[in-house]
Amino acid sequence: MSAHVLVLGGTGEARALAAALDSRPGTRVTTSLAGRVGRPRALPGEVRVGGFGGVPGLAAWLREHQVRAVLDATHPFAAAITGNAARAAALTGVPLVVLRRPGWRPGPGDRWHPVPSLDAAADLLPRLGRRVFLTTGRLGLAAFAHLTELHFLVRSVEAPEPPVPPHTHTLTARGPFTPGEETALLRDHRIDVLVTKDSGGEATAAKLTAARELGLPVVVVRRPPLPRGVTAVPDVAAALDRLRTVLPEG
Template sequence: MTEVLILGGTAEARTLARKLDDAGIATVSSLAGRVQNPRLPVGEVRIGGFGGADGLADWLRTRAVRAVVDATHPFAAQISTNAVRACADAAVPLLRLTRPAWEPGPGDRWVPVPDITAAAAAVAQRGGRVFLTTGRQDVGAFAGIDDAWFLIRVVDPPGGPLPPNHEILRSRGPYGLDDERALLAGARIDLLVTKNSGGEMTRAKLTAAAEAGIEVIMVQRPIEAAQTRQARSAPEAAEWVQTVLAHR
């Protein structure tokens, strides 16, 4: 029997898997498989999709899952939507574990936009030297912009169309403040494009941008299901899991 399914791929998901393992709770961590050589959590791991909400609900029943924690990336909207429906169909308690969003502070020059298409439109209006950190799946939205230069930071190389003027920087966080300051200055960046992912692993770029007076095109998070119970940290999620298991 699988006691807990963790929809993972984030640092919070890995921390939760370790805490539950330490408590003797059996978990399966599910990764989407979009990143080559991902960081793996402790415990059982599965990679790949479930076949939509119906497939996930069937999997939950087959494995007799007692609780689900959706600890996917804040922008993984489809799997989160599927999890809400699947857990309702299979009568399995669901918790959404997501890190708090970033908030602008003194010195920040943020331009909030609703989605990646709007971010590309904002870049097209401005041009300049752009630091693009939205992930490889979104790079294609900027492919038609020919009057800007892009430094595109990704873990794995993009597979689709690219802007005509660009450089690919492959790296994986966390990133330190001094390194981000040096990168922005060395590449003469005057515009940063990112998603409001939250967390500390990649926050330093925002601090460095604020210090340098660099404008930030900030893609806002998708709206999540209001009925889903929320947790903001792995310890909070672990406590919820233990409470659920004690009563099921």
């Protein structure tokens, strides 16, 4: 009987994990997606879309489908999913491996303003500029909807739903983007402040390079902490190594 591994996905790392596990003899992989993107890219192995119904639902799913291990490779800001995974794993005794890519670090020339939340970012913005490139995802725009004096450029894979700031221009696009493309975008839209979450990774880091080259301030929303007692590995190779310790091959 094959060993069933559940990957909590939605990131490039999750895709790489699914591909590696799908090619591993004796392993069956299912990737779970939250369903926030209407047309997700095809994935190796099996795919399920939608929530589990909280901790009880996830625990029941793990038991029903005889899952041998859970790999949480969700976005660093998917705190609720990671918390549910940690509690469901503890309830069922299923090993949990959490992958979190390292966060970004400011370098020479960066003008970063770290904040703990989207609400804190919104409070700070009026002091930093009036034309904002907002790259925090389409689901968090309500935190900025009251800023009626500012102009926002919002980029997301799918169009955001209201409430959004009244002066918002939306670009629907999927990265990665080059530093040159990001620099041109900031100049074309006369952006004077960037807002981003500390997602980490190379895929979305070009905007930070562009902001540094243009001398723009960057409001960086810090990551939520991991659940108590949970430690994370930094990349796909480390996640697969950790998995081998709880799910030996053969």
